[in-house]
Structures are given as structure tokens and as C-alpha cells.
Amino acid sequence: MTTADKLQKLREQIDRIDDQLLDLLNQRAGIVLDVGHLKERDDGLFYVPSREKKIYERLTGSNPGPFPNDAVRKVFREIISASLNMEMPLQVAFLGPQSTFTHQAAMQQFGLSASLVPLKSIPAVFEEVERGRAHYGVIPVENSTEGVVNHTLDMFINSELKIIAEIMLEISHHLLSKSGRLEQITKIISHPQPLAQCRHWLETNLPDIPLVDVSSTAAAAQMVAEDESAAAIASSAAAVQYGLQVVKARIEDNPHNFTRFLVVGKKSPGKGGDDKTSIMFSIKDEPGILYRMLEPFSKRQINLTKIESRPMKQKAWEYVFFLDLMGHCDDEQIAAAIEELRPHCHFLKILGSYPQAHIGATQTELG
Numbered sequence: 001m002t003t004a005d006k007l008q009k010l011r012e013q014i015d016r017i018d019d020q021l022l023d024l025l026n027q028r029a030g031i032v033l034d035v036g037h038l039k040e041r042d043d044g045l046f047y048v049p050s051r052e053k054k055i056y057e058r059l060t061g062s063n064p065g066p067f068p069n070d071a072v073r074k075v076f077r078e079i080i081s082a083s084l085n086m087e088m089p090l091q092v093a094f095l096g097p098q099s100t101f102t103h104q105a106a107m108q109q110f111g112l113s114a115s116l117v118p119l120k121s122i123p124a125v126f127e128e129v130e131r132g133r134a135h136y137g138v139i140p141v142e143n144s145t146e147g148v149v150n151h152t153l154d155m156f157i158n159s160e161l162k163i164i165a166e167i168m169l170e171i172s173h174h175l176l177s178k179s180g181r182l183e184q185i186t187k188i189i190s191h192p193q194p195l196a197q198c199r200h201w202l203e204t205n206l207p208d209i210p211l212v213d214v215s216s217t218a219a220a221a222q223m224v225a226e227d228e229s230a231a232a233i234a235s236s237a238a239a240v241q242y243g244l245q246v247v248k249a250r251i252e253d254n255p256h257n258f259t260r261f262l263v264v265g266k267k268s269p270g271k272g273g274d275d276k277t278s279i280m281f282s283i284k285d286e287p288g289i290l291y292r293m294l295e296p297f298s299k300r301q302i303n304l305t306k307i308e309s310r311p312m313k314q315k316a317w318e319y320v321f322f323l324d325l326m327g328h329c330d331d332e333q334i335a336a337a338i339e340e341l342r343p344h345c346h347f348l349k350i351l352g353s354y355p356q357a358h359i360g361a362t363q364t365e366l367g
């Protein structure tokens with residue numbers, strides 16, 4: 001048999017498998033439509049992040065290969081995205097513009113079938129969801145190098161939106177310019193967070209070049225596309241979108257640089273099995289209160305994963321605390337701990353129970 005004959009035979013086999021895949025996809029789509037009709041009559045919660053997480057974990061956990069797990073996740077991300085779109089076309093607002101890390105996080109979570117709407121600010125994303133113009137919103141909440149995004153935490157003080165899911169994205173920053181030549185750069189433009197995350201590299205390699213703050217990495221890339229002498233610190237997706245060259249890749253000081261994003265929506269999903277709960281409260285000024293507010297959790301051996309405090313804007317020296325803990329707010333022990341804390345608080349709000357995120361795709365894979 002000639003090579004051409006062998007190739008022909010192998011391609012016929014691939015065609016037969018593709019037909020089977022297509023048939024199976026259509027069988028799956030039929031069942032998804034039934035699920036959608038059931039939900040229409042029930043709670044109307046079409047997007048179920050905990051179910052999606054279980055699907056990815058089951059498939060990547062039992063995949064014998066050689067098809068890579070990373071590709072399994074991406075293929076199923078798009079199958080589920082298209083399925084959800086058949087049940088209910090989703091509008092998802094995100095902190096834009098296009099090609100920001102938040103855009104990448106939104107794509108990682110919702111896939112290509114969702115309609116992603118870029119907005120100018122974190123309050124604008126909250127408002128879009130509150131007014132029902134978008135089903136969900138995606139905003140950044142903390143970075144492993146730079147800490148919390150205060151603006152997002154502040155939004156929860158007055159908003160009734162719930163946290164529906166969290167997204168982890170590995171962040172990699174590149175120095176980008178039109179020509180790709182280091183010696184042409186006379187200023188460096190970016191959002192303050194990436195500038196801070198690359199501070200050491202910049203001080204070592206470009207100590208005399210002025211740094212300019214703008215509202216997003218994508219806005220920086222857009223400006224640099226029109227200015228030969230400027231460079232941006234932005235993602236590889238921004239480089240592609242604005243036709244920029246990479247002067248130097250991966251200039252972040254910490255190579256394990258992750259950003260956590262939140263998906264906010266109007267209604268909390270139910271228990272998923274591997275959940276995390278975020279609560280927010282302000283406490284009465286009593287002796288020993290800081291110790292006592294943690295006691296209801298420690299005596300029930302509830303694992304606290306994060307505590308943040310923010311000054312209350314309305315009252316000097318009063319603080320609001322943000323606490324993340326493992327488990328769902330409907331778990332008996334967690335509900336009991338929260339009820340024990342409540343009398344010590346001026347106010348206490350459950351921001352949501354949602355599936356714990358594991359590290360997802362890297363920015364380089366996406367970009």
C-alpha cells in the first residue's frame with residue numbers, strides 16, 4: 001500500500017469517528033434541552049457551575065489519553081457553553097475592554113457561546129447585573145502578588161448580588177510595543193496592578209523609563225498601537241488584538257502569579273459538594289471581639305481560608321470584615337457558626353456559597 005492509500009484509510013477512520021462524535025453531541029444536546037425545559041418550570045437557574053466543575057473533574061480524572069487533559073477541558077468547555085446557550089442564551093458583563101485578563105477569565109468560565117459584554121468599571125458591571133441587563137458579571141477580586149481589589153470588596157457593601165462562582169487565572173505579563181525593540185521605548189503604559197507586579201524587572205532593566213497608569217492593560221495596548229515610542233505591559237491576547245510585538249515575555253516578578261475573579265449574579269446556586277462561602281460583617285466595638293468573632297468557626301473546626309478588613313466609608317475607625325470559609329452556608333455547622341456570630345455584628349451578609357476554583361488554563365494557553 002502506498003503512503004497515500006494508508007493516509008486515505010486513516011482519514012476514513014477519522015471521518016467515521018467524527019460522525020459518531022457528532023451523533024453523540026446531538027444526543028447530548030437533546031438531553032440538555034430536556035434539562036432546560038425542566039429548569040424553566042423549576043428555579044430557572046440554567047447555569048450550574050458546580051455541575052460543570054464535576055464534569056471536568058470526572059473526565060480529566062479518568063482520561064486515559066493520549067488526548068491531553070488540557071484539551072479535554074477546552075473541548076468540554078465549548079460543548080457545555082453551547083449547551084447552556086441552547087437552554088438560555090446568557091449575557092455576561094465583564095470589566096473590559098476586550099483582551100483584559102477579566103475577559104480571559106470570563107471566556108475560561110463561560111466559553112465562546114456566551115455573549116460577553118465589556119464594561120468600563122467594576123460598579124458598571126454590578127449595575128448591569130442588578131438591573132437585569134446581564135445575567136452574570138465577572139470582576140477581579142484579588143491577585144496573589146498584589147492582594148485584594150478594594151473596589152470589588154467595597155461594591156458588596158451596598159449590593160445585593162451574590163457570588164455564584166470564582167475563577168482562577170494564571171497571569172503572565174509581557175512587555176509589548178509596535179516594533180518589538182527595547183531601545184525605542186521612552187515610556188511604559190499599563191494598569192497600576194501589572195506595573196506593581198513587574199516592579200523589580202522594570203527597576204532592573206528599564207530604571208529610567210517613566211511609567212504611566214491607565215485604566216486597563218488592554219487600554220495600554222491600544223494606546224501603544226498608535227505610539228511607536230511607547231510600550232505596554234499586557235497579555236498575549238492584547239498583543240494579538242492590537243498587532244503588537246513582544247519585546248520581552250513573562251516579566252512578572254513572581255512566576256506564580258494568579259488572579260482570582262468572581263462571577264456575580266442575582267441568585268445563589270444550591271450545594272455542589274466542594275463549596276466555599278464568603279461572608280461580610282461589621283462588628284460592635286467590644287473588648288475581645290476580634291477573638292470572639294472567630295470562635296464560632298474554630299470550635300466547629302470550620303476552615304477559614306481568608307480574612308480581609310476594609311474601613312467603613314460612612315464611619316471613621318469602623319471596619320467591615322470579609323471572611324472566606326470552606327463549606328456551604330446551608331451546611332448545618334456553618335449556618336450555626338454564622339448565627340452565633342450575628343448578635344456581635346452591626347450587620348452580617350452572606351455573599352454567596354459557590355464551587356471552589358482550582359487553577360484553570362494559563363493566560364499563554366488562552367492568548
Ligand SMILES: O=C(O)C(=O)C[C@]1(C(=O)O)C=C[C@@H](O)C=C1
Pocket residue numbers: 032035036046047048049051052055079080083084087
Ligand atoms: O446539568 C445541567 O444542569 C445542565 O444544564 C447541563 C449542562 C451541560 O451541558 O452538561 C449545561 C449547563 C450547566 O451549567 C451545567 C451542565
